[in-house]
Amino acid sequence: MKRFAFFVVAAIVSLVALSIPATGHADAAPAPYVTEMPSGYRDWQWVSSAHEAGNLNSLGSVLGNEIAIKAYREGKWPFPDGAIIVALHYKNVPSDENNKVFGQAQSFVPGAPTNIQFMVKDSVKYAATGGWGFGHFQDGKPANADFMKPCFPCHQKAKVTDLVFTRYAP
Amino acid sequence: MKRFAFFVVAAIVSLVALSIPATGHADAAPAPYVTEMPSGYRDWQWVSSAHEAGNLNSLGSVLGNEIAIKAYREGKWPFPDGAIIVALHYKNVPSDENNKVFGQAQSFVPGAPTNIQFMVKDSVKYAATGGWGFGHFQDGKPANADFMKPCFPCHQKAKVTDLVFTRYAP
Numbered sequence: 320m321k322r323f324a325f326f327v328v329a330a331i332v333s334l335v336a337l338s339i340p341a342t343g344h345a346d347a348a349p350a351p352y353v354t355e356m357p358s359g360y361r362d363w364q365w366v367s368s369a370h371e372a373g374n375l376n377s378l379g380s381v382l383g384n385e386i387a388i389k390a391y392r393e394g395k396w397p398f399p400d401g402a403i404i405v406a407l408h409y410k411n412v413p414s415d416e417n418n419k420v421f422g423q424a425q426s427f428v429p430g431a432p433t434n435i436q437f438m439v440k441d442s443v444k445y446a447a448t449g450g451w452g453f454g455h456f457q458d459g460k461p462a463n464a465d466f467m468k469p470c471f472p473c474h475q476k477a478k479v480t481d482l483v484f485t486r487y488a489p
Numbered sequence: 490m491k492r493f494a495f496f497v498v499a500a501i502v503s504l505v506a507l508s509i510p511a512t513g514h515a516d517a518a519p520a521p522y523v524t525e526m527p528s529g530y531r532d533w534q535w536v537s538s539a540h541e542a543g544n545l546n547s548l549g550s551v552l553g554n555e556i557a558i559k560a561y562r563e564g565k566w567p568f569p570d571g572a573i574i575v576a577l578h579y580k581n582v583p584s585d586e587n588n589k590v591f592g593q594a595q596s597f598v599p600g601a602p603t604n605i606q607f608m609v610k611d612s613v614k615y616a617a618t619g620g621w622g623f624g625h626f627q628d629g630k631p632a633n634a635d636f637m638k639p640c641f642p643c644h645q646k647a648k649v650t651d652l653v654f655t656r657y658a659p
Contacts, residue, residue: 373595425543
């Protein structure tokens with residue numbers, strides 16, 4: 320009887336241990352993020368562009384799908400579910416052609432594409448990351464879960480604008 | 490008879506003088522250009538963006554209507570009639586918000602709008618300026634004819650790409 324009781328207790332302990340959520344552990348299940356590029360993004364309307372100097376040396380442009388653009392133009396946060404914002408990034412390079420015309424070195428244009436990033440609003444699926452699914456793609460391939468970890472904490476600094484840094488250019 | 494002959498000759502000379510086209514004169518009729526902003530331009534698709542340093546200190550974005558975008562994507566010049574390209578220009582300003590997040594001054598975004606420029610392809614109407622009608626608007630108002638004079642000669646330096654400097658960003 321004692322051996323049997325032991326096995327029963329062991330089984331119960333194992334079941335309990337397996338059912339404890341793994342949050343906080345180093346091998347905790349990562350928050351869901353965007354692993355497939357939404358289709359048609361290159362056709363979306365223009366939100367704004369930016370030049371990042373420093374280490375990035377990047378020229379970027381942000382486009383938004385219909386839902387995102389509508390929300391931007393209404394000036395209302397949070398963005399509704401279904402809104403998708405894409406940031407197309409390129410190396411910031413001088414344009415020799417343009418500089419010849421201007422007569423001095425002053426013109427910088429998009430060079431080689433570097434990465435494409437997405438923010439997809441789904442307040443249920445991406446509840447763990449403020450309602451936004453973050454995505455990062457290089458040569459069409461998604462980044463891994465470790466790479467995606469810093470996205471949400473950094474974007475939380477833009478809490479006032481629903482985690483979105485980019486403003487709409489009129 | 491001599492006096493009569495004189496008057497006839499004088500009349501003929503006057504008629505000939507009046508019929509000579511006034512090209513080359515300081516008061517020659519200016520080439521037609523775009524004086525009304527095409528509607529719906531802010532909804533057009535994104536072509537590319539650029540940062541102009543130097544005196545301009547400008548961040549600009551180029552959008553194209555359906556005909557222009559199609560031509561760009563096919564990579565064929567010249568652009569067909571009906572193509573319209575718009576360049577939205579803004580002051581290039583640092584973003585304090587973004588710089589706080591990045592931890593250093595590196596982020597430049599569109600500030601106040603400066604001007605909106607158009608190129609409208611109509612090889613008949615704008616034959617005098619390479620088939621393109623040029624437009625320049627500030628606060629919604631078109632520039633005058635004198636201001637528009639340098640557009641065409643400068644754009645002729647981009648003859649290889651049908652007078653269009655901006656390349657399509659993939």
